[in-house]
Amino acid sequence: MAALRDPGALTPLTLCPNGHAIDECSHCKVRALSVCSALDGDELEALDRLARHVAFDARATLFEQDEASEAVFNITGGSVRLYKLLPDGRRQIVGFALPGDFLGLSMSDRNAFSADALSAVSACQFPRQLFSDLLDEKPHLLRRLHTMASHELSLAQDQMVILGRRTAEEKVVAFLMGLRKRWSRIDGSTVHVPLPMTRQDIGDFLGLTVETVSRMLTKLAREKALVIVPDGVRLLDLPRLEALAEC
Amino acid sequence: MAALRDPGALTPLTLCPNGHAIDECSHCKVRALSVCSALDGDELEALDRLARHVAFDARATLFEQDEASEAVFNITGGSVRLYKLLPDGRRQIVGFALPGDFLGLSMSDRNAFSADALSAVSACQFPRQLFSDLLDEKPHLLRRLHTMASHELSLAQDQMVILGRRTAEEKVVAFLMGLRKRWSRIDGSTVHVPLPMTRQDIGDFLGLTVETVSRMLTKLAREKALVIVPDGVRLLDLPRLEALAEC
DNA sequence: GTGTCACATTGACGCAAATCAAGCGGGCTT
DNA sequence: AAGCCCGCTTGATTTGCGTCAATGTGACAC
Numbered sequence: 309m310a311a312l313r314d315p316g317a318l319t320p321l322t323l324c325p326n327g328h329a330i331d332e333c334s335h336c337k338v339r340a341l342s343v344c345s346a347l348d349g350d351e352l353e354a355l356d357r358l359a360r361h362v363a364f365d366a367r368a369t370l371f372e373q374d375e376a377s378e379a380v381f382n383i384t385g386g387s388v389r390l391y392k393l394l395p396d397g398r399r400q401i402v403g404f405a406l407p408g409d410f411l412g413l414s415m416s417d418r419n420a421f422s423a424d425a426l427s428a429v430s431a432c433q434f435p436r437q438l439f440s441d442l443l444d445e446k447p448h449l450l451r452r453l454h455t456m457a458s459h460e461l462s463l464a465q466d467q468m469v470i471l472g473r474r475t476a477e478e479k480v481v482a483f484l485m486g487l488r489k490r491w492s493r494i495d496g497s498t499v500h501v502p503l504p505m506t507r508q509d510i511g512d513f514l515g516l517t518v519e520t521v522s523r524m525l526t527k528l529a530r531e532k533a534l535v536i537v538p539d540g541v542r543l544l545d546l547p548r549l550e551a552l553a554e555c
Numbered sequence: 556m557a558a559l560r561d562p563g564a565l566t567p568l569t570l571c572p573n574g575h576a577i578d579e580c581s582h583c584k585v586r587a588l589s590v591c592s593a594l595d596g597d598e599l600e601a602l603d604r605l606a607r608h609v610a611f612d613a614r615a616t617l618f619e620q621d622e623a624s625e626a627v628f629n630i631t632g633g634s635v636r637l638y639k640l641l642p643d644g645r646r647q648i649v650g651f652a653l654p655g656d657f658l659g660l661s662m663s664d665r666n667a668f669s670a671d672a673l674s675a676v677s678a679c680q681f682p683r684q685l686f687s688d689l690l691d692e693k694p695h696l697l698r699r700l701h702t703m704a705s706h707e708l709s710l711a712q713d714q715m716v717i718l719g720r721r722t723a724e725e726k727v728v729a730f731l732m733g734l735r736k737r738w739s740r741i742d743g744s745t746v747h748v749p750l751p752m753t754r755q756d757i758g759d760f761l762g763l764t765v766e767t768v769s770r771m772l773t774k775l776a777r778e779k780a781l782v783i784v785p786d787g788v789r790l791l792d793l794p795r796l797e798a799l800a801e802c
Numbered sequence: 803g804t805g806t807c808a809c810a811t812t813g814a815c816g817c818a819a820a821t822c823a824a825g826c827g828g829g830c831t832t
Numbered sequence: 833a834a835g836c837c838c839g840c841t842t843g844a845t846t847t848g849c850g851t852c853a854a855t856g857t858g859a860c861a862c
Contacts, residue, residue, distance in 0.1 A: 392712065392713075392715075392716050394716065394720060394721075395801060398720045398721075399720070400715055400716040400719045400720045402712040402715050402716075413705075414705035414706075414708065414709070415701070415702070415705065416702070416705060416706075416709075420708075420709040420712055421712060443698070444694070444698075447691070447694045447697065450694065450697055450698060450701060451690070451691075451697060453701060454662070454697060454700060454701045454704060455661075455662070455663070457701060457704040457705055457708060458660070458661035458662065458663055458704055459661075459663070460708055461661065461667075461704060461707055461708050461711060462661070462663075462667040464708060464711035464712060464715065465639065465649040465667055465668060465711060466639075467715055468639075468647055468649050468711065468714055468715065468718060469639050469641065469647040469649075471715060471718035471719045471762060472647045472718045472759075472760075472761070472762030473641060473645045473646070473647045473759075473762060474641075474645075475818080475819095476818075476819065506838095506839065506840090507839075507840065507841095508839080512719075512720075513719075514719070515718060515719030515720060516819080516820090517819075517820060517821080518839085518840080518841095519819090519820080519821085519840095519841080519842085520818090520819060520820075522840060522841055522842080523819095523841080523842080525841095526841070526842085554642060722848080722849095723848075723849065753808090753809065753810090754809075754810065754811095755809085763849080763850090764849075764850055764851080765809085765810080765811095766810095766811080766812085766849090766850075766851085766852095767848090767849060767850075769810060769811055769812085770811085770812080770849095772811095773811070773812085803862105804861105804862090805860105805861085805862090806859100806860085806861080806862105807858105807859090807860085807861105808857105808858095808859090808860105809856105809857085809858090809859105810855100810856080810857080810858105811854105811855080811856075811857100812853100812854085812855080812856095813852105813853085813854085813855105814851105814852085814853085814854105815850105815851080815852080815853100816849105816850085816851075816852095817847100817848105817849095817850080817851090818847100818848100818849090818850090819846105819847090819848090819849100820845100820846080820847075820848085821844100821845080821846070821847085822843105822844080822845075822846090823842100823843085823844080823845095824841105824842085824843080824844100825840105825841085825842085825843105826839105826840080826841075826842100827838105827839095827840090827841105828837105828838090828839090828840105829836100829837090829838090829839105830835100830836080830837075830838095831834105831835090831836080831837100832833105832834090832835085832836100
């Protein structure tokens with residue numbers, strides 16, 4: 309937390325109201341930290357005043373598609389799936405939110421997607437209007453947000469490549485490697501990749517069926533590139549997996 | 556141009572340095588207009604000072620992937636394809652830039668994609684560093700940019716649904732309807748959809764092959780939903796096309 | 803004129819992934 | 833413990849789209 313100008317003056321509740329010691333809070337270690345580092349003490353205090361800690365049950369709905377949410381969330385624990393539905397029930401998952409991720413930053417009237425909890429979720433909630441007002445006052449924060457939105461857009465374009473031009477096996481490997489990178493920033497894990505979502509969710513993220521996802525994971529396990537463990541996978545042959553994800 | 560606070564005081568060169576009368580400039584009629592409407596006279600003058608008119612031949616490269624471009628562009632004429640390449644040559648087009656669209660707004664060190672001209676392109680160029688400095692001075696403009704980036708992200712997520720969960724026929728129809736909407740804001744055309752890109756480009760945008768794109772267009776033409784014209788298509792059965800694109 | 807080249811269309815065939823179907827196992831509730 | 837549900841895996845079969853191949857057409861050079 310060296311990036312904070314005056315960390316001693318901040319309670320853990322600042323952007324991080326879950327009662328953890330600051331070093332234990334995965335939220336602060338990831339994105340919020342970089343947000344914090346762009347802000348001064350005044351700005352952090354202003355955010356602190358807006359923050360409220362909330363929790364959701366597994367399967368709870370955080371966002372309803374096409375209905376503006378009343379708040380901006382920063383996930384502090386658990387994971388969330390973001391998805392769009394077609395009228396006939398086909399589903400495309402557009403992303404998974406992990407601890408440290410923001411939801412609702414677009415500040416538009418309508419949400420572009422639905423979101424619900426994959427597991428028990430704790431989050432830090434900021435009322436939308438107040439957050440928007442704060443952005444008007446603090447250009448640093450807005451600048452930071454724009455950078456984050458641009459990064460999201462870049463990730464979305466990477467996902468387009470995966471959806472449009474990769475084979476089933478490459479899709480699954482790219483998914484695992486992408487998730488590995490994100491988990492490693494949260495919990496430091498390098499070869500263990502937790503999969504809080506079902507095979508169906510993975511399929512709906514990659515444009516595949518459950519069966520194909522299962523077959524590809526089995527295939528990779530049979531070839532000793534990974535092992536399937538109760539809560540996810542353990543990556544064994546990283547060079548091979550990296551080669552598959554790259555090309 | 557009623558949205559401009561003092562239109563009389565602005566030369567057509569403001570955000571639009573191509574010598575057209577303001578009413579003829581598709582650029583100003585589309586996105587830049589809404590940018591203008593968020594700015595005051597000072598801000599517009601500042602932008603005016605940064606602007607430089609540039610032109611590209613068809614097939615010219617505007618951006619090279621992974622090489623930071625030196626400028627932000629606003630396209631004033633022609634069209635541009637944005638794409639990513641896999642090491643083995645597979646290509647995913649992540650978008651087409653039409654008159655009025657911006658390129659390079661993410662303000663990051665590296666471009667996330669490559670871009671080249673589909674036809675002769677005229678554009679308005681803003682040096683990156685000066686544009687970035689201007690954003691620091693003018694929060695209104697930054698706010699506007701963030702809204703645009705969020706909208707882009709939403710479009711990218713729509714494209715994920717198309718790539719992941721739609722059939723070949725639905726993909727082609729969704730592409731045509733999406734393009735129709737964009738052209739209609741530029742040139743007012745409603746049933747005529749210009750296709751400045753090749754079938755290969757359409758395929759690489761939709762995750763299909765040339766042959767499949769051609770077959771689907773032929774099929775739709777055979778069923779009298781549209782006719783194929785030299786420079787694009789003319790939509791005939793809009794209710795049917797809308798139904799196909801929706802579900 | 804002829805040749806070339808890029809783009810588009812069309813048909814025949816093959817395959818990767820979807821669909822259909824069955825069975826397994828763990829965690830519920832009763 | 834029995835029954836059920838849900839998620840996962842695995843096998844058999846089908847199919848939508850890709851691949852390969854041939855042909856057509858307009859633009860352009862010479």
